[in-house]
Amino acid sequence: MSTSLPTRYDFAASEEALYAMWEDGKYFQPETTTDTDGVSFMSKPREERPDPFCVMMPPPNATGILHLGHAARMTTEDIMTRYHRMTGKPTLFLPGTDHAGIATQSKVEHILLEEEGKTRHDLGREAFLERVEAFVQDSQDTIRNQVRRTGASCDWSREAYTFSPKLNKGVNEIFARMFKDGLIYRGARSINWDPKLKTNVSDDEVEYKEEKSPFYTFQYGPFQIGTVRPETKFGDKYVVVHPEDERYAQYTHGDTFECEWINGPITATIIKDEAADPEAGTGAMTITPWHSQVDFEIAQRHNLDIEQVIDLEGKLLPIAQEFAGMPIEEARQRIVEKLEQKGLIVSIDEDYTHNVATNYRGGGVIEPQVMKQWFVDVNKPAVQVNWKPGEMLSIKEALQSAVRDEQIQILPERFNKTYFSWIDNLRDWNISRQLWWGHRIPIWYPEGAVGDETQAVLEEDKQDGVTYVQDEDTLDTWFSSMLWTFSAHGWPEETDDLEYFHPTSVLETAYDILFFWVARMILASTYARHEVPFKTVYLSGLIRDRSGAKMSKSKGNGIDPLEMIDKYGADAVRLSLIVGTTPGNDSRLYEEKIKGYRNFSTKLWNIARFILNKFPDVTAAPTPVTLADNWILSRLAAVRDDVTTGLDTYNLGVGGETLYAFAWHEVADWYIELLKDESQNDSGPVARFVLEELLKLLHPYTPFITEEIWKHLEKPEALIVTAWPTPLEQDKEVEAAFNVVTDMIEATRSIRGTLRIPAEKELTASTTADLSEEQRRAIAQLARIQFEETPREGASVIAHGRLNALTLSIEGAVDLEAERSRLTEELQNEESHSERIQKKLSNTKFVEGAPTEIVQKEREKLERAEHKIGLLKGQLEQLG
C-alpha cells in the first residue's frame, strides 16, 4: 500500500530523477492527456477535444544564464500549467529562446574584443554571424538545463527559437504582407542613433537618465537663447517664438536678421510656432532639426532647411569648420571658449539638471539623426479583427479595441491605463537596425539603387535579368518576438497546434515589457490572424533585494537562482518566488526566505513519513471517526476550494500561502499531534486521504517533493497527471458536522482562530448563553462530552468533556451585568445600521439608479443585520 520514506529528503537526487521521469513519460506533452477511455484528445478531431490550456514561455535571451526574473516567470507559468493539466485539459507550456538582436550582438562583440582584440568588421559579416551562432547554441544548452532545474513542465518537443529558419519564414511572411498593405514603409525621419552600438533604436528603447550639466544662455542677434548642447548650434539659422508671445510681437513670421555667430555672421529667420513655450527661459529658441525630434517636426511644418552637424561616430562635420572632426565633449568646451571671446555668452548655469537620452541596452548616449529607415505605420487602417467584422482598423485602433472591447484582460487592471496612454503617444515604429545579428530585412534593391525605397521589392517580386542586392539592415528583435504566440506554432502554416492552441490562454510576463512585447504581440496577432494572441495578460512584478533595490551584477546584490536550487531545492525556490506576490507588485527576495521554504519541504516530508509509518495499509474510504477527523476534513475542503479559486483567478500567491499554513499549522501541528493518541487509531483512512489531497493541491507549487512522496503511495498514476481534487459526496456530511461544532462555538463566542487546539489542553469557551438542546446533542454526540447544569452567576464551567486526546470544556459566565450592557450597545449599533440601510433601500433614486448588484448587496447587508439583531435579542433574553 505504501513504502516507507527515508529519514531525509534528498532533493538533489530526487529532482533530477523526477524530471527525467516526467520527460520520459511525455507528461509535458498535450498528447498524453486522454479521455476516460485512455484515448488521447490530440488524436481526435478538434470538435471532440475539450478547451485546451496554453501558455507560451517568454523566451529568455539566448545570451547566457537564467536569472531570478526568469525563474519567477518559469515558476508562475508552471504553476498554472500543472494546475490546468491536473484538471484534465490538454495543456501546453511552450518553451523557447530569443535571439535578442542587440543584446547578443554586443555581448559577442565584447567577448571578441576582449579575447582577440578584434571588431566585427575585422571578421566580416558572415564570419561574425558564425561566431554569434556558435555562442548562441552554447547558451541555449545552458538555458535549457537551467529551465529544467526550475521544474518547468514545458514541452521540449515543441521548443522554438525566434531566429530559427521556421520562425524566419513567419517574419518574412508578415513583413511581406504588411509591406503590400502599405503598413511598412521606408522614409527619412528623425530617429534615435546610438553612436556606441552604431545602430538606431525605437522610441521605446530610449531611457532617460537625469544628468547635471551647464546650461548656457547665448546672445543670438536680438534674442537670447539657451542650450546645454552648444556643439549642435552651427546649423541654427532659425529662431522660434510662440505666436502669442507679447515680447516678440514686433516680429512677424519669416522676418530675417543678421547676427554674429560662432563662425562669423549669419542670416537668421524668425519662425512663429506653438512648440515654443513662452514660459521657458526667454521664450525664444533656435532649432537643430537634424539632431532633435521636436525640432525636426517644427522644421517639417514650416519646410525649413535641415543640416547635419554631427556624424554617426559622434564627431562634428565640416559645417563646424575649425571644430570639424572633434568629438562632442571636446567641441563643446572649445565652442564655449570661442563664444566667450566673442562676448556672446549671457550666462552659465552650472547647476542645471536635464534628462539625457540613452540606449536602454548598452547605455550609449542617443544622438538623434535624420536617416532613412523602415517604419510600421500605426495609423493606416489595414487591420481586420474577428470581433468587429467588416471594419478596417489602424494598428492603434486594433490595439485599443483588443483591450477596450474585453478581448483581452490585463491583470492587474490598473495597467490598462498605462497601456492606453502608451498607445495614445505611439508614433510609427522604427523596425530597422544597423546590426548584423537578426532577421535581415526581406527587401531587395536593383544593384545601384540600394536604399532607394521607390525601387524596393520583395523576394517574390524580383524580375528576371535584374541583379538585386538585399537591404543591409536587420529587423528590431521585437519584430520577431511579436509573432511568438503563433509563429512558434508553425505560422504561416495552419498547423493543428496553431488552430487548437491559439489564441493562447494566458501570457505571463513582468510589467516592464508591457510595451516592448505584450502590446506588439497584440499588434501582430490582430493583424496577421484577426484574433488576439492571448485572453489574459498576467503581469508580474519585479524581484528586488531585501532593501528593495533592483538586483544587478554591478551591485553584487543578485541572487543566483541555480545556486539557491542547489542549496535548498527547486521547490523551496519556487515557493519563495510565488508566496506573497501579487500581480503587478514588486517583491523582495533574500536567502532566509528561501531557507524558510526549504524548512517547509522538510515539514511536508515528515508529515508524510509519520502518516505512512502509522498507517501503512489503508484501503477504506475516508470516513471520519472523531471530531478531529471531521474538523480536518472540513478544513481540507475549504482549503481545496480556496486554492482552486485562487488558481482560477490568478491569485497564485495566496493559494501557496494557504497551503503552507494549512499543512504546517493545521495538519502537522494540530491533527498529527492528535493522531499520536492511540484513540485515533481508526483514523488511518482520513489521515491518508488528507495527505493525498494535500499532495495534489501542493503539486503545482512544489512539484518535486510531492511527486517523490507520491511514489511511496504506490499509485497507478504519476502525481503530475492525477486528477485535481474536487468536492466529494461526503463533503456535505462533514460540513454539517463541522457546522454544528462551529455553531456551538459561535454561540458561545469562543476560540478565535478556532484551530489552535493543543492536545491534552482545554478547549475553552466563555459564554453567558446557554446552549440549545440541539447543540448539546450534537456536541455530545461528536465530542462525547457531558454537560453540567445550566449556567449560574459566576459559574466557571458549564460543560466539560474529553474527546480522545482532546479535552473540551465550556466556561460559564463571570459578569452578567457587563455582558448585558455590551450586548445592548451592540444591539443599538446594529439597529441603527439596519435603519440606515432601510432608508437607503426606500430611496427610489438609489434602487432605480444604482447597478442591481449593488442594490442586491445592500439587501444582503440588511438581512445580515437583521439576523444579527435577532441573535442579539435572543442572547439578551437569555440573560433575563
Add this chain to the structure above:
RNA sequence: GGGCUCGUAGCUCAGUUGGUUAGAGCGCCAGCUCGACACGCUGGAGGUCGGAGGUUCGAAUCCCCCCGGGCCCACCA
C-alpha cells in the same frame, strides 16, 4: 508637468465589498534532546495601521490635504 503605486510588529509582507480584541513568516525572549520533523515543539513580548481632517453607529479599509519612498510617461530650447 500627467499618471500609477507603496507607507501595517525590529525585518519581509497579508488584511476580501468599512464590522467584534489588526494577522503570518523571519528575528527576539522563556521553556522543551517525550521516536515524524531542532530545517522542530509549546508559550510570550512587540503595532496610537506615515500625519492631520472628513463621511459613518463604526475606518488600516471610503473622501480631501500634507509628509516620505518607488515606478512609468511626457518634456526640459
